[in-house]
Amino acid sequence: MPSLKNSKTPAGARTSAPLLLGYGAACLVAWLLFVLAGTEFQRGLWQLWEAVYQATLTLWAPMLLGLAVLPLAHWFARHEPALPVLLFVHLLAALLFSITWLGLDYGAALLLFGAEHADATLEQSFLWRAIWGLLVYAVLATGFVAALNARRAKLLAVTAAQAESALARAELAVISGKLNPHFLFNTLNSIIALTRKDARAAEAALLRFSGMLRYVLATKREATDRVTLQEELDFLRDYLALEALRLGQRLKIEWELDERTLEDEIPPLTLQPLVENSIVHGIAPRMDGGCITISAQRDALTDGLNLCVRDDGEGCDPAQLDAASARPGIGLGALRRRFALDYEGRARLRVHTAPGAGFRVDLWIPQS
Template identity: 55%
Template sequence: MPAMAAAPTSAHPAAPHVAGAAAGPGEGRLWGVYAGLCLLSWLLYAVAGGEAQRGDWRWLEGAYEATWNLGPPMVLGLAGLPWARWLAARRAGPLAAFGWHVLGALLFVAGWQLLDFAGAWFFFGIEHAQATFEQRVLWRAAWGVFIYVALVLGFGGALAARSAHRAALAAARAEAALVRAELAAISGKLNPHFLFNTLNSLLMLTRRDAAAAEQTLLRFSRMMRYVLETHRGAADRVTLQEELDFVRDYLELEALRLGERLRVDWQVDPALLNEPIPPLTLQPLVENCIVHGIAPQRAGGTVRIEALRVPAQGGNEAHLALRVADDGAGCTWPPPPGTVPRSGVGLSALRRRFELDFGGRARLAVQSAPGAGFRVEILIPCSELHA
């Protein structure tokens, strides 16, 4: 019964379910791979062990050799996944892990020797068992260590890959949940001060001009409807026209408070009005301009709103550029460490939204300096607009 070097090929990840080994989600596939590799190893060993003499293949002898030599390590290999899972759960240091692996290799080798000795004793008697043990003890020990290493690497690598995948998926879901929560905070509120001021302005307007008050209430109701209708996921879209209409209604209501102090410069390409964009993209930026740039100045100022198509730098792909700027006092940007930046309503959430929503291809850039106003530009690749 010569021993062949094909035995190590049986030691790869995965095998049929064994009693006592808790099979988690996806482990059935792992066991299936192990069973397939065991079967392939057995077939290859059987073919190699069946010597070709005079055109006749000694299939029975080859099958016998394959079963006798590969059977014990294949059976012991069923403990590879539970063992690898147990070691991973211990989170031992390098020295302790090495010690556990030495112990595991010794147990694997001893188990193989014991199964082979018991089988030889049962079928052929104690003398044959002792003779074959002495003949094979060294090579079986060497191959046992090799197979143990293959089992640990295979099963351990599969568990580590699955754990890394789960961690990455959990991190992505947590990031998405955080962004959705931040967006919900934006879409679930208009600035309370804005609502308070608007209601006060409406009260005064009803005493002076009932018709104007009615039109203002219609604008206010349209804004509330837009906010409620866009209280969706981060991947939803509205047309640029719808977002601009919402911004116009917002600016009309702010004009009740600021009057001629609020001036607006619109630079919008009409060809882009049907382009889809995430809801509540421009209004938070316009609100920041009014709160931080226009309202603090006695003379007021101008909010500039642009929507145009621009060529991409270093490529052929065009971008939709959305820009909102004011001519207020501005600030140092990026802010020095330890200072509170002028982030206003939703600027950080908008940055995170575009990083997540467009797979890192969109850009949100801020430009500001003392006395130079505040400007935010959003660039969305045109190929992403209808994705």
């Protein structure tokens, strides 16, 4: 767990400058308030200078001593001592603060006005100055420790956010970099069989296959990148062409594409897992195959991108549908997770199905 004391830059070096600036500003405000409280403007300018003199004489010592409280606050923030030790050190430091304040005041009075005045001032102000010393120390120590703890909490929050972001990127990379191994093996077997029948067709299939692998490897490099819908569709057409080697006329495809959406951006490998699930669960098990419809339309209300993948397969009971596992593979669960990580929950995925009514997945992807 990151902490102020074990980072490469010393905690004091990293946090003292802002704290000292804030402390200086607080001292200035306190001094100005003291001056205003002691000024009677109707009595002339000399009264203002008298207030400035009194404020400076009264506050210079505790303001100077406040700088000595900061290193102690750093020690408390780093070590977090047990309560008895904490109270003892605070009490000792508060007494030392008060005694030092008295000593500085006495020294200033001795230097400016002589021993007799200094002794008289010490005798008159000893009790209340000692009490004020304890109170001022308590305020300073509380403020410094609170500021350091807040800074450490912020540092930990940033570190945790960075770790979560790294985890999200890793998960996205896993999701975006997957192709079903069964598809890979089936495709290679289909191409091998095709080489015996039609060398030209086998060569074209290999070119499509290499293009698909190139696309997948590119998405692995940076999973949070976007691709245009046109690029995803080109990849999808290669995928379907290779599946057609195995399924032949049993696989029918219908496209309903609004040309205005072709330059819209989506995460790579968004449509292929849905189409793959339709093939595996809706088309391949049927002797007469089936049809998959892929559509892309502009959302008139939000200007987002509406995508839809539907098949005319057997479908399933929606009451038993678990979007994360109803259709095994990369599919719906991974796509939901990707949208949650990549779009902060703004993208939407809806499933519509019923026994004998096929399976349909609607996606809405924001474009701004």
